[in-house]
Amino acid sequence: xKIGIVNVSSRFSRARADAVEAWxxxxxPDRSVSVVFHPASFSKHGHFGGDDATRARAFVEFANDPxxxxxxxxxxxxxxxxxAEAVLPRLESVARKKRYLxxxxxxxxxxxxxxxxxxxxxxGPMASDSVRRDETARRAINWLVKGDEASLEPxxxxxxxxxxxxxxxxxxQLMGTALEPDLAGxxxxxxxxxxxxxxxxxxxxxxxxxxxxxxVAGIRLGRVTDVTPNDPDFGLTPEEIVRYWCDRSGIxxxxxxxxxxxxxxxxxPFGPR
Amino acid sequence: xKIGIVNVSSRFSRARADAVEAWxxxxxPDRSVSVVFHPASFSKHGHFGGDDATRARAFVEFANDPxxxxxxxxxxxxxxxxxAEAVLPRLESVARKKRYLxxxxxxxxxxxxxxxxxxxxxxGPMASDSVRRDETARRAINWLVKGDEASLEPxxxxxxxxxxxxxxxxxxQLMGTALEPDLAGxxxxxxxxxxxxxxxxxxxxxxxxxxxxxxVAGIRLGRVTDVTPNDPDFGLTPEEIVRYWCDRSGIxxxxxxxxxxxxxxxxxPFGPR
Numbered sequence: 010x011k012i013g014i015v016n017v018s019s020r021f022s023r024a025r026a027d028a029v030e031a032w033x034x035x036x037x038p039d040r041s042v043s044v045v046f047h048p049a050s051f052s053k054h055g056h057f058g059g060d061d062a063t064r065a066r067a068f069v070e071f072a073n074d075p076x077x078x079x080x081x082x083x084x085x086x087x088x089x090x091x092x093a094e095a096v097l098p099r100l101e102s103v104a105r106k107k108r109y110l111x112x113x114x115x116x117x118x119x120x121x122x123x124x125x126x127x128x129x130x131x132x133g134p135m136a137s138d139s140v141r142r143d144e145t146a147r148r149a150i151n152w153l154v155k156g157d158e159a160s161l162e163p164x165x166x167x168x169x170x171x172x173x174x175x176x177x178x179x180x181x182q183l184m185g186t187a188l189e190p191d192l193a194g195x196x197x198x199x200x201x202x203x204x205x206x207x208x209x210x211x212x213x214x215x216x217x218x219x220x221x222x223x224x225v226a227g228i229r230l231g232r233v234t235d236v237t238p239n240d241p242d243f244g245l246t247p248e249e250i251v252r253y254w255c256d257r258s259g260i261x262x263x264x265x266x267x268x269x270x271x272x273x274x275x276x277x278p279f280g281p282r
Numbered sequence: 283x284k285i286g287i288v289n290v291s292s293r294f295s296r297a298r299a300d301a302v303e304a305w306x307x308x309x310x311p312d313r314s315v316s317v318v319f320h321p322a323s324f325s326k327h328g329h330f331g332g333d334d335a336t337r338a339r340a341f342v343e344f345a346n347d348p349x350x351x352x353x354x355x356x357x358x359x360x361x362x363x364x365x366a367e368a369v370l371p372r373l374e375s376v377a378r379k380k381r382y383l384x385x386x387x388x389x390x391x392x393x394x395x396x397x398x399x400x401x402x403x404x405x406g407p408m409a410s411d412s413v414r415r416d417e418t419a420r421r422a423i424n425w426l427v428k429g430d431e432a433s434l435e436p437x438x439x440x441x442x443x444x445x446x447x448x449x450x451x452x453x454x455q456l457m458g459t460a461l462e463p464d465l466a467g468x469x470x471x472x473x474x475x476x477x478x479x480x481x482x483x484x485x486x487x488x489x490x491x492x493x494x495x496x497x498v499a500g501i502r503l504g505r506v507t508d509v510t511p512n513d514p515d516f517g518l519t520p521e522e523i524v525r526y527w528c529d530r531s532g533i534x535x536x537x538x539x540x541x542x543x544x545x546x547x548x549x550x551p552f553g554p555r
Binding site: 054055056057087182184186187210211241245 | 326461485514
């Protein structure tokens, strides 16, 4: 079982890749599961881990390579929206069979793949976060290897409806674009990191103001962490903000989700289960 | 000529209002032009200058008051998207005759008014910015009093097409909502403040990815100021970012606009002239 790790977003360091490889050597000494980094993952181009063409080519190569069994996003940051439209038409049938795992900025590519009908796309820990905690890495790898149900976000066990999960900012910025998937009837889980609450409020105005979002089954809120200070205090908690906009727009608020920018981030496979 | 000043966004201080009143007393000692602050402008509710109902009522009262000749937004910040839908059905015919001036967060209300067919809506200096520089205050007041053409953004003189101007974040967050005006055939001027360039890039992805935006006459870029540092350097200037997304989406890039979060911010009346 070979997992291909590829970077589609901000710059990625060789040191983080070394940490991932060391973790794998310790935990899979028989190499029954192994990882390989696309060499372009360490490219640099301004903000990005290589220019758009390089990042797009790296993703396409791993997705289409029959020797790679699953594709794992290296890290988040920013940049996948620049390449998502360009990679889709270059993906071959072998790419459809693989599992794809990541979140945060990589959510843009997950959305694009899901919209294109790829059946094994999930929001969950990325390579660079995972090896900070064994449990996180096991959760991610067990899903990549065999779609392990023990890795899944717990509310999925009791809810047969199709689901997706996204960083709020990422989903907000997909709405109305060619990459927006049809989320009608879906449970939509959201998480956020490093945003001020007035921005969270404004994004919820925008997101819940979309006619397409008003057809979802409901919203669950994951963790909203590392909130940028608001002066004066915003006056509402993240949950109160999400409940307010759900109430106002008629979208059911379904409660919490066990996802976020942290080691407890569970796996949410996109679509029906 | 009485200009009503109202706050629809973040908290507004009595001290800023005193500065506006002092400036008016010095420059219009005969009170041929005077300002009046809605008393609710100084309310406080968490982040906001009063709760949503209070801010909405204040705006509606001034818009509908026949003794008020024009409505000037006190300041920006955040909050007008929470009240814009609620105020529209309460506005009476007298409200349609008035001039409305503001920008930044107030752009959401300007968009709502423009969409509702209000003929005298403009992006330009707000009350709190204006009195920092005489020229800025004169420009704003001369437009509020008589629609003075000397106040206008200079490219308007040579371009007969309808125009609008927005803070990039504000327009970005209006797309697809009930408040988005029809901008087909319009010159769209954008400005931004206090955002990182990766966010500007992501917003341009979203904005230019909307089918409605692909019907505009073109985009002009105003000033992008107080840019939040990007580490590493983003690698593109704001103009290069806007040109990139315009090229990619087929929207004509029309050059600079003389607008921004600064004292040189010129007035852009919405629609045809």
